[in-house]
Amino acid sequence: MKRRRSAAAIVALTPAILFLGACTSDQPTGKAGGTASPSAQSKFFDQAEYEAQLAMRTKTPQGPADKPWEQMIDPKMVDTAKYKKNGPYHLCFSNAAVNNPWRQVGFKTMQAEVALHKEITKFTVLDAEGKDDKQISDIAELTGKGCDALIVSPNTTATLTPAVNGACPKVPVIVFDRGVQTECPVTFIKPIGGYAFGADGAEFLIEKVPAGGKILALRILPGVDVLETRWSAAQAAFAKSKLNVVGAEFTDGDAAKTKSIVSDYIQRHGKIDGIWMDAGATAVAAIEAFEDAGVPVPPFVGEDQQDFLKKWKDEKLTAVAPTYPTYQWRTPVIAALRILNGEQVPQDWNLPQPKVTEANLDTYLQPNMPPLHYALCGCDKMPGFPQKWGGK
Amino acid sequence: MKRALPIFTVLLVLLIAIAASNPYFLEPPGFLAFLKRAAPLAILAAGQYFVIVAGEFDLSVGSLVTVEVVVAARLIDGDDSATWPVLALLIVIGLLVGLANGVITTALAVPSFITTLGMMLILSGAVFLWTGGAPRGALSEGFRAFGREELGPIPWSVLILLVVGAVAILLMRADFGRTLIAAGDNRRAASLSGVRVHRATIFAFAISGLSAAIAGILLGGFAGVSAQIGQGLEFQAITAVVLGGVVLGGGRGSVVAAMAGALTLEALFTLLNLHGISGALEFTVQGVIIIAAVAVGAVRLPFRPGASISPPMLKTKETP
Numbered sequence: 057m058k059r060r061r062s063a064a065a066i067v068a069l070t071p072a073i074l075f076l077g078a079c080t081s082d083q084p085t086g087k088a089g090g091t092a093s094p095s096a097q098s099k100f101f102d103q104a105e106y107e108a109q110l111a112m113r114t115k116t117p118q119g120p121a122d123k124p125w126e127q128m129i130d131p132k133m134v135d136t137a138k139y140k141k142n143g144p145y146h147l148c149f150s151n152a153a154v155n156n157p158w159r160q161v162g163f164k165t166m167q168a169e170v171a172l173h174k175e176i177t178k179f180t181v182l183d184a185e186g187k188d189d190k191q192i193s194d195i196a197e198l199t200g201k202g203c204d205a206l207i208v209s210p211n212t213t214a215t216l217t218p219a220v221n222g223a224c225p226k227v228p229v230i231v232f233d234r235g236v237q238t239e240c241p242v243t244f245i246k247p248i249g250g251y252a253f254g255a256d257g258a259e260f261l262i263e264k265v266p267a268g269g270k271i272l273a274l275r276i277l278p279g280v281d282v283l284e285t286r287w288s289a290a291q292a293a294f295a296k297s298k299l300n301v302v303g304a305e306f307t308d309g310d311a312a313k314t315k316s317i318v319s320d321y322i323q324r325h326g327k328i329d330g331i332w333m334d335a336g337a338t339a340v341a342a343i344e345a346f347e348d349a350g351v352p353v354p355p356f357v358g359e360d361q362q363d364f365l366k367k368w369k370d371e372k373l374t375a376v377a378p379t380y381p382t383y384q385w386r387t388p389v390i391a392a393l394r395i396l397n398g399e400q401v402p403q404d405w406n407l408p409q410p411k412v413t414e415a416n417l418d419t420y421l422q423p424n425m426p427p428l429h430y431a432l433c434g435c436d437k438m439p440g441f442p443q444k445w446g447g448k
Numbered sequence: 449m450k451r452a453l454p455i456f457t458v459l460l461v462l463l464i465a466i467a468a469s470n471p472y473f474l475e476p477p478g479f480l481a482f483l484k485r486a487a488p489l490a491i492l493a494a495g496q497y498f499v500i501v502a503g504e505f506d507l508s509v510g511s512l513v514t515v516e517v518v519v520a521a522r523l524i525d526g527d528d529s530a531t532w533p534v535l536a537l538l539i540v541i542g543l544l545v546g547l548a549n550g551v552i553t554t555a556l557a558v559p560s561f562i563t564t565l566g567m568m569l570i571l572s573g574a575v576f577l578w579t580g581g582a583p584r585g586a587l588s589e590g591f592r593a594f595g596r597e598e599l600g601p602i603p604w605s606v607l608i609l610l611v612v613g614a615v616a617i618l619l620m621r622a623d624f625g626r627t628l629i630a631a632g633d634n635r636r637a638a639s640l641s642g643v644r645v646h647r648a649t650i651f652a653f654a655i656s657g658l659s660a661a662i663a664g665i666l667l668g669g670f671a672g673v674s675a676q677i678g679q680g681l682e683f684q685a686i687t688a689v690v691l692g693g694v695v696l697g698g699g700r701g702s703v704v705a706a707m708a709g710a711l712t713l714e715a716l717f718t719l720l721n722l723h724g725i726s727g728a729l730e731f732t733v734q735g736v737i738i739i740a741a742v743a744v745g746a747v748r749l750p751f752r753p754g755a756s757i758s759p760p761m762l763k764t765k766e767t768p
Binding site: 156157160161305308309310311312314315316317319320323324337338340341344348363426427428429446 | 586722
């Protein structure tokens with residue numbers, strides 16, 4: 057009986073550890089979350105890249121203004137004549153995962169983009185389900201499948217680099233979203249980046265919240281480079297301001313936890329004057345914490361998800377939504393076709409990264425779309441919209 | 449009640465510690481907000497208690513909570529008139545999943561750890577398949593009221609928690625409770641002495657499923673729709689029950705202590721948060737609690753003359 061009990065306890069505990077491990081992170085930091093020290097920069101901070109991104113925000117992108125997914129900022133074009141071949145084409149895609157609404161919307165948009173091009177007769181997709189090891193074997197498998205071009209959305213940066221290096225000599229490779237530490241892909245597609253995202257939100261709060269105001273920063277989890285860059289840029293901006301960052305908390309992207317954390321802070325500090333978030337999925341839960349406490353909702357940083365935009369409009373909030381646009385999922389398909397056509401593409405394809413503001417809120421608010429739909433999908437005029445994206 | 453004393457002492461100490469760093473906690477609205485937040489976990493712990501005291505496990509409650517919330521959002525889709533029919537459906541889903549767990553565990557003799565682990569995977573897979581990771585629809589105001597609003601000064605979730613607690617105590621005092629404890633303590637002996645072990649076990653699983661349905665309704669009301677809402681709740685519930693001194697393997701422990709365990713766990717999380725300790729530590733804390741509670745339970749075993757139906761061989765063990 058005794059043995060049975062302790063065995064049971066061990067088994068009960070094991071999955072909890074597995075859950076912990078399931079949060080993929082590139083380089084887990086040893087730094088605990090806790091109260092923010094705005095001066096301390098994380099090891100993810102790259103001063104040159106930070107400055108480059110902030111500068112890119114005000115540059116005029118090249119390309120058609122009504123198709124931001126074809127635009128590029130500061131392109132350094134590379135020759136692709138050696139990849140030129142006649143269609144029809146077989147495109148392959150190694151996807152990190154479809155495990156969150158952002159990737160859901162993006163992947164649907166990519167499939168719709170593929171459907172637009174008759175010359176693509178075959179589109180093979182392998183889903184790595186958020187596992188590095190699976191993606192490594194996925195990439196190896198795809199390189200042997202006669203793909204004309206291989207699109208990779210890496211699960212993590214460092215671990216996937218050798219796999220991409222292995223694929224490059226065999227097939228033109230296009231990487232997007234998260235990067236890899238090698239120059240071998242023909243093009244790397246991404247929006248301006250995390251520093252710009254983080255700075256957009258922080259600068260808005262610095263402008264809207266009076267000096268001395270208390271800011272609470274809500275982060276999903278530590279150790280993921282695309283999220284760390286957002287926070288480090290915000291820290292840099294707050295450090296130069298007169299705002300007081302009273303806390304930086306990890307929410308795990310969980311709505312109930314977010315709401316509890318914000319409620320605690322409202323209790324503890326009497327008043328919170330601004331909320332910064334590194335991703336907007338739980339923004340509405342954070343807003344509700346203020347509503348339920350019976351205090352006015354302070355200036356807010358969210359993201360371009362419909363539930364947040366709706367709340368913003370309905371409650372006339374002071375808010376901003378930096379974006380990491382899902383329209384970037386269209387670009388790899390376009391890039392692949394250009395490469396196979398021998399047209400030049402930029403080595404680093406920097407897409408514009410607009411933010412939703414008071415002024416353009418109505419353009420992005422789509423009441424017919426599901427609450428977790430991302431407004432900047434660039435999919436509004438694609439065949440099958442809005443039903444394919446869950447809209448009415 | 450005597451058995452529940454240690455956990456209430458721990459709870460009291462934690463509450464005092466919270467109040468020391470946050471005086472607002474002592475005011476009725478502050479304390480009620482804490483209870484409101486803890487209510488779903490306390491209800492889950494009550495449900496889990498019935499299963500654990502019968503010598504089984506229910507690992508499926510976390511994903512069942514997610515299923516309840518996602519289904520509710522999809523079916524209600526913001527339409528207030530759909531609230532009550534959907535609430536009824538959610539209760540039925542909870543009971544059915546619990547019944548399935550119970551029947552598979554008893555009639556097919558699959559260990560409950562495997563049954564409910566399988567159920568957890570089936571349910572989370574089904575949710576993912578159905579939603580594709582992004583739940584659709586929206587909960588109505590009426591639905592959210594249970595987790596979000598108050599009746600006068602008292603939050604609905606606190607009232608529901610009190611009702612659940614009262615019903616749980618009554619159930620444990622009835623014949624059913626004694627049957628369950630007997631079954632958990634020594635299944636074969638209970639069975640030989642005419643106790644309907646299978647029926648009691650199935651009933652316990654159904655109660656656990658029902659508690660997941662209620663917790664889902666409160667959590668969805670509190671925080672809104674999310675496909676991650678139930679993640680890790682099964683472990684929190686088990687930790688809470690163990691923390692309440694209920695013995696894994698069955699046969700001993702009180703339901704009040706299990707619910708107090710949930711409040712204690714929630715208080716501990718609140719305290720960690722108040723002192724700026726990362727939420728990532730919550731898993732570690734839970735792990736330490738489970739191991740420590742079981743270890744302490746094993747060490748104290750010989751001191752428990754109250755547990756009269758324990759196998760006699762364990763009582764001969766020398767005190768360490």
